[in-house]
Amino acid sequence: MKKAQPPTADRPLVPAVELLACPLLVTMGVLGKKWTLLILRDIALLKINRFNQIRRSLPGLTSRVLVMRLHELEACGLIEAVVVKESPRVVGWVLTEKGKDTIPILMSIIAFGIKWYADEIFEDHRPRTMSELYPGSGCP
Structure with missing residues (x-):
């Protein structure tokens, strides 16, 4: 089995195995509800x-x-x-154990938000890192 290569500007990300459905579509069907x-x-x-x-x-x-x-x-x-x-x-x-696997997803979304939507999140409109937001928590 060949290893999937990261996408580049000229090459798409193609899975190394056949999929029944898009993993993102299936996951968003669960996590994407309001x-x-x-x-x-x-x-x-x-x-x-x-x-x-x-x-x-x-x-x-x-x-x-x-x-x-x-x-x-x-x-x-x-x-x-x-x-x-x-x-x-x-x-x-x-x-559950499966539910605990959503924590990195939540943390990634938080990290994205504090970097790219700081004007809506922080009074001073300054982007933050996770270690600035949660000092001493071990977040990078």
Whole structure:
């Protein structure tokens, strides 16, 4: 099997194996729905994992849509419900192993945003690096 070569100005990126579907298209079918990445951000990065906490953290997100997105993320195997307390029953959401693989995606999107959309993100409009945004976190 030949190794896929990175694209150049004159050469496209062609996979070394036949695909049933475009990986980007399939992934965006899951992660590209409105609110999904922000819900994952809350659970993965901000440690906001209860239904009402998530709803409050995302103004404009309705309870109906949040229920749908949580069920979709659970069905995809990215999150799972855990019982925090039995009586009264309190449920929280945690990332599965598969869900933890979305963290680098979230971090890449954050890095892109703080570099290229600094005028909309920061008061001083100055681009930042991840280590400037999250000092001491080990982010490059």
